[in-house]
Amino acid sequence: xxxxxxxxxxxxxxxxxxxxxxxxxxxxxxxxxxxxxxxxxxxxxxxxxxxxxxxxxxxxxxxxxxxxxxxxxxxxxxxxxxxxxxxxxxxxxxxxxxxxxxxxxxxxxxxxxxxxxxxxxxxxxxxxxxxxxxxxxxxxxxxxxxxxxxxxxxxxxxxxxxxxxxxxxxxxxxxxxxxxxxxxxxxxxxxxxxxxxxxxxxxxxxxxxxxxxxxxxxxxxxxxxxxxxxxxxxxxxxxxxxxxxxxxxxxxxxxxxxxxxxxxxxxxxxxxxxxxxxxxxxxxxxxxxxxxxxxxxxxxxxxxxxxxxxxxxxxxxxxxxxxxxxxxxxxxxxxxxxxxxxxxxxxxxxxxxxxxxxxxxxxxxxxxxxxxxxxxxxxxxxxxxxxxxxxxxxxxxxxxxxxxxxxxxxxxxxxxxxxxxxxxxxxxxxxxxxxxxxxxxxxxxxxxxxxxxxxxxxxxxxxxxxxxxxxxxxxxxxxxxxxxxxxxxxxxxxxxxxxxxxxxxxxxxxxxxxxxxxxxxxxxxxxxxxxxxxxxxxxxxxxxxxxxxxxxxxxxxxxxxxxxxxxxxxxxxxxxxxxxxxxxxxxxxxxxxxxxxxxxxxxxxxxxxxxxxxxxxxxxxxxxxxxxxxxxxxxxxxxxxxxxxxxxxxxxxxxxxxxxxxxxxxxxxxxxxxxxxxxxxxxxxxxxxxxxxxxxxxxxxxxxxxxxxxxxxxxxxxxxxxxxxxxxxxxxxxxxxxxxxxxxxxxxxxxxxxxxxxxxxxxxxxxxxxxxxxxxxxxxxxxxxxxxxxxxxxxxxxxxxxxxxxxxxxxxxxxxxxxxxxxxxxxxxxxxxxxxxxxxxxxxxxxxxxxxxxxxxxxxxxxxxxxxxxxxxxxxxxxxxxxxxxxxxxxxxxxxxxxxxxxxxxxxxxxxxxxxxxxxxxxxxxxxxxxxxxxxxxx
Numbered sequence: 049x050x051x052x053x054x055x056x057x058x059x060x061x062x063x064x065x066x067x068x069x070x071x072x073x074x075x076x077x078x079x080x081x082x083x084x085x086x087x088x089x090x091x092x093x094x095x096x097x098x099x100x101x102x103x104x105x106x107x108x109x110x111x112x113x114x115x116x117x118x119x120x121x122x123x124x125x126x127x128x129x130x131x132x133x134x135x136x137x138x139x140x141x142x143x144x145x146x147x148x149x150x151x152x153x154x155x156x157x158x159x160x161x162x163x164x165x166x167x168x169x170x171x172x173x174x175x176x177x178x179x180x181x182x183x184x185x186x187x188x189x190x191x192x193x194x195x196x197x198x199x200x201x202x203x204x205x206x207x208x209x210x211x212x213x214x215x216x217x218x219x220x221x222x223x224x225x226x227x228x229x230x231x232x233x234x235x236x237x238x239x240x241x242x243x244x245x246x247x248x249x250x251x252x253x254x255x256x257x258x259x260x261x262x263x264x265x266x267x268x269x270x271x272x273x274x275x276x277x278x279x280x281x282x283x284x285x286x287x288x289x290x291x292x293x294x295x296x297x298x299x300x301x302x303x304x305x306x307x308x309x310x311x312x313x314x315x316x317x318x319x320x321x322x323x324x325x326x327x328x329x330x331x332x333x334x335x336x337x338x339x340x341x342x343x344x345x346x347x348x349x350x351x352x353x354x355x356x357x358x359x360x361x362x363x364x365x366x367x368x369x370x371x372x373x374x375x376x377x378x379x380x381x382x383x384x385x386x387x388x389x390x391x392x393x394x395x396x397x398x399x400x401x402x403x404x405x406x407x408x409x410x411x412x413x414x415x416x417x418x419x420x421x422x423x424x425x426x427x428x429x430x431x432x433x434x435x436x437x438x439x440x441x442x443x444x445x446x447x448x449x450x451x452x453x454x455x456x457x458x459x460x461x462x463x464x465x466x467x468x469x470x471x472x473x474x475x476x477x478x479x480x481x482x483x484x485x486x487x488x489x490x491x492x493x494x495x496x497x498x499x500x501x502x503x504x505x506x507x508x509x510x511x512x513x514x515x516x517x518x519x520x521x522x523x524x525x526x527x528x529x530x531x532x533x534x535x536x537x538x539x540x541x542x543x544x545x546x547x548x549x550x551x552x553x554x555x556x557x558x559x560x561x562x563x564x565x566x567x568x569x570x571x572x573x574x575x576x577x578x579x580x581x582x583x584x585x586x587x588x589x590x591x592x593x594x595x596x597x598x599x600x601x602x603x604x605x606x607x608x609x610x611x612x613x614x615x616x617x618x619x620x621x622x623x624x625x626x627x628x629x630x631x632x633x634x635x636x637x638x639x640x641x642x643x644x645x646x647x648x649x650x651x652x653x654x655x656x657x658x659x660x661x662x663x664x665x666x667x668x669x670x671x672x673x674x675x676x677x678x679x680x681x682x683x684x685x686x687x688x689x690x691x692x693x694x695x696x697x698x699x700x701x702x703x704x705x706x707x708x709x710x711x712x713x714x715x716x717x718x719x720x721x722x723x724x725x726x727x728x729x730x731x732x733x734x735x736x737x738x739x740x741x742x743x744x745x746x747x748x749x750x751x752x753x754x755x756x757x758x759x760x761x762x763x764x765x766x767x768x769x770x771x772x773x774x775x776x777x778x779x780x781x782x783x784x785x786x787x788x789x790x791x792x793x794x795x796x797x798x799x800x801x802x803x804x805x806x807x808x809x810x811x812x813x814x815x816x817x818x819x820x821x822x823x824x825x826x827x828x829x830x831x832x833x834x835x836x837x838x839x840x841x842x843x844x845x846x847x848x849x850x851x852x853x854x855x856x857x858x859x860x861x862x863x864x865x866x867x868x869x870x871x872x873x874x875x876x877x878x879x880x881x882x883x884x885x886x887x888x889x890x891x892x893x894x895x896x897x898x899x900x901x902x903x904x905x906x907x908x909x910x911x912x913x914x915x916x917x918x919x920x921x922x923x924x925x926x927x928x929x930x931x932x933x934x935x936x937x938x939x940x941x942x943x944x945x946x947x948x949x950x951x952x953x954x955x956x957x958x959x960x961x962x963x964x965x966x967x968x969x970x971x972x973x974x975x976x977x978x979x980x981x982x983x984x985x986x987x
Contacts, residue, residue, distance in 0.1 A: 278361065441515075460525070711731075730833060797887075
């Protein structure tokens with residue numbers, strides 16, 4: 049019977065819808081019907097109660113009686129929804145919604161019906177009437193694939209029909225165009241573009257999902273409506289955020305808080321568009337739970353709307369982001385905006401580029417992790433959970449990585465106000481390796497400590513705060529960049545050190561070494577940047593030995609400095625630095641004495657201000673001390689900041705005109721007795737006290753047949769003279785008979801006279817590298833050996849130098865060498881063997897024998913020779929005069945007489961071209977001894 053009625057209905061409907069004009073044009077009858085495209089399609093709903101599954105609303109049965117088993121039923125009050133997926137996009141003509149007729153018909157009142165992302169219509173209360181016919185208010189928004197019905201109550205639907213117009217020729221007319229992008233829900237002259245958009249929040253408490261704030265319902269009873277968000281209280285910055293899907297020119301933002309309990313808790317929350325602070329929630333009460341926030345016009349464009357508040361619940365019952373309909377953009381319209389979300393948070397015309405960035409600190413203590421200083425919350429009570437705290441207090445630090453280089457305008461720092469406010473006093477703030485400023489005590493004030501650097505020093509990526517002897521606890525750090533410079537990436541420079549007033553301390557944290565380490569006093573402590581002068585504060589160095597204590601810092605390059613500040617201990621042992629000495633490279637600066645104590649610290653004998661010779665350059669600063677521990681609490685090598693050289697201008701290390709090239713060079717000796725190691729003789733200490741054994745600056749060998757000490761000068765040097773220092777407290781005579789050689793050539797022998805402790809040997813700029821002192825059958829003790837070089841010496845202009853290339857007439861063929869007499873081992877021919885060594889006992893020297901009358905030595909040539917110079921090398925292993933008064937003749941003509949000088953290495957006698965067949969050297973009395981003769985032809 050039902051089928052027959054249906055056929056009759058269709059036939060009558062088709063007959064009444066015949067259009068003659070179309071029949072004439074297409075020669076075909078077109079009959080229009082409406083088809084329900086929802087029946088049997090896939091459905092779902094927010095919850096299911098009492099067996100009322102979602103598929104019942106598309107089973108084809110429209111009965112409104114619950115007992116017939118064809119109605120859906122949700123399980124909860126609050127926001128409930130039901131949805132059908134049509135499988136494709138349809139151009140929907142109308143929708144029929146069938147509710148219950150046996151009871152509860154009001155439950156569907158106010159329900160919202162959505163087609164796709166577009167709000168189609170709000171349903172009314174039909175009372176006992178079963179069906180509501182719905183046509184979308186805007187035909188352009190009636191295209192979609194999914195139909196959704198939602199309400200703040202139990203949701204019961206007995207049937208939903210989605211009707212699409214179709215012809216008899218085609219079952220369904222499916223539009224090919226994609227439906228328009230969802231913009232939102234219209235409210236008069238504005239549209240809420242936040243509804244049903246993607247949301248997130250910092251955390252979620254019971255039923256308070258972030259999407260509840262864009263569900264379209266403003267009901268403020270949290271528990272009954274289940275339509276409010278909830279982010280529970282945490283000791284950090286809580287937030288809620290909606291992604292509008294694209295950039296809009298936002299007119300205003302409307303926010304509803306809860307009405308069942310303390311809506312005022314949201315007062316003070318910050319409302320942002322993107323990273324720009326738009327406004328603050330104010331005036332929320334139970335009677336007025338709604339607030340409207342409007343931004344300045346230039347801050348209205350954005351895609352993300354964010355609400356945040358520190359250390360409190362965030363409960364939002366609805367957020368509407370309103371756009372004026374007249375400026376609602378087309379789908380393909382692009383709104384120009386600058387997205388600074390990657391830069392930071394905008395505050396007062398600046399961007400805080402530190403917020404949310406990566407942080408680190410030396411240690412974590414009491415839950416005060418490093419990230420809390422950039423969480424955006426300025427809560428200065430540690431119990432609020434927004435302050436950092438280190439676990440260590442020796443030399444703690446906190447650091448933020450801004451992600452890239454910025455031109456920083458200033459830095460704002462908040463410390464604790466609930467206690468321990470002094471902990472940040474004198475903490476240092478750095479931008480990269482540039483010392484920017486020093487923090488003050490936070491006191492009990494809530495305002496920030498603001499640090500501003502010079503433009504050059506404020507370009508950087510890393511901001512570091514460090515302290516000594518105190519915990520670091522920071523409640524917020526804001527690194528502020530001018531808004532107009534947010535995209536500017538400045539050039540940076542590498543600092544030469546720590547800026548202190550008008551000076552730069554170029555020793556700051558440079559590489560250091562010291563002779564030994566005692567009691568944990570590492571060498572780096574003296575350049576850690578902290579002038580902490582009590583040993584217990586852990587910032588002073590300490591050597592383990594009192595013998596030859598030294599400390600050294602490498603400045604990285606040769607530098608001309610202004611002065612050096614040296615800080616010793618003030619808790620005891622202040623005198624340990626007395627009579628230490630300071631070097632800059634090869635340049636001796638000053639002794640540490642009361643005369644060099646810093647004038648600004650009258651009476652403090654452990655602070656020194658040291659000057660170095662004017663014009664001196666050096667890469668290393670060295671401090672040396674004998675016979676005591678060396679303890680330094682800080683060493684500052686200061687250069688006037690405006691005079692720092694450009695890095696491209698490498699300056700050479702300067703050396704004094706007269707310089708000891710043996711100082712601190714590598715040494716060896718035949719044996720070691722009583723701890724007298726070889727390098728003591730080149731430690732640079734040559735004062736009378738240092739030449740006493742108990743000062744630890746003298747060498748000592750065992751007594752062996754042959755004892756020696758030698759220094760390697762590292763390269764050949766033109767040595768002007770040599771100084772040898774023995775002990776001043778005893779035993780000076782032990783050096784009697786010591787032999788001095790340079791590159792195995794004897795250049796002197798030492799003769800002791802009473803109370804003598806020092807010998808000076810003139811070496812006439814002799815060139816050599818290895819300097820040796822040797823002694824037979826006696827202890828060898830040297831307290832200092834110096835090889836002095838005159839850097840003004842120019843070998844090319846020295847007329848006293850023997851030219852080895854000049855012809856030596858005594859080496860010609862058939863030259864006959866004779867003498868008045870010869871001592872054993874001192875044959876006359878030894879003087880022409882080519883060896884100039886002055887040690888008689890090496891067998892290369894001539895000596896006459898004991899005899900009556902004059903002594904002579906002669907070289908006879910074959911034929912006459914024109915003689916220019918005669919050079920005679922004396923015996924040097926003894927200071928006895930064996931050559932004084934000797935006459936040099938060419939034939940019978942006198943060239944000159946030798947005047948004995950114990951310091952000479954050779955004698956040159958000018959013969960000025962005299963010609964003869966012989967050269968004779970004669971002496972009337974005493975032995976005649978020498979070790980080599982060179983006769984050069986006249987030019």
